[in-house]
Amino acid sequence: MSYYTVINCMDGRVQRPALDYITDRFGVDSIDAITEPGINGVLARRGDAPTVDSILRKITLSIEKHQTAGIAVAGHYDCAGNPGDKEHQNRDTAEAVRFLREHFPDTSIIGLWIDELWACHDLEI
Secondary structure, eight states, X not given: OOEEEEEEEXXXXXXXXXXXXXXXXXXXXXXXXXXXXXXXXXHHHOOOHHHHHHHHHHHHHHHHHHOOSOEEEEEETTOSSSOOOHHHHHHHHHHHHHHHHHHOTTSOEXXXXXXXXXXXXXXOO
């Protein structure tokens, strides 16, 4: 069984777009989902150390136990947990990706943007 890991906001509107996109793009069987409100901002600013540590432990578990093929960090339109426009979201997602690449250098990590039509797009990082 093949896995991919998605780091996504808890907002229910963005779950299906991210899961469908990753499944279609990478052809994986299963997705480990790690969610928090405004999670891209949590990882970008790292002001909530216990939450960041929890996220890192979950990613480690996904890598070690499921041999995840990669990690996607998503930001999205109309985020209540990390309010801001597309540019704000994409900056936070890019910073979150950079941070995770430092912790997991042997794992492919990408950024995603989920727009106002709930379509998922790759970020150039």
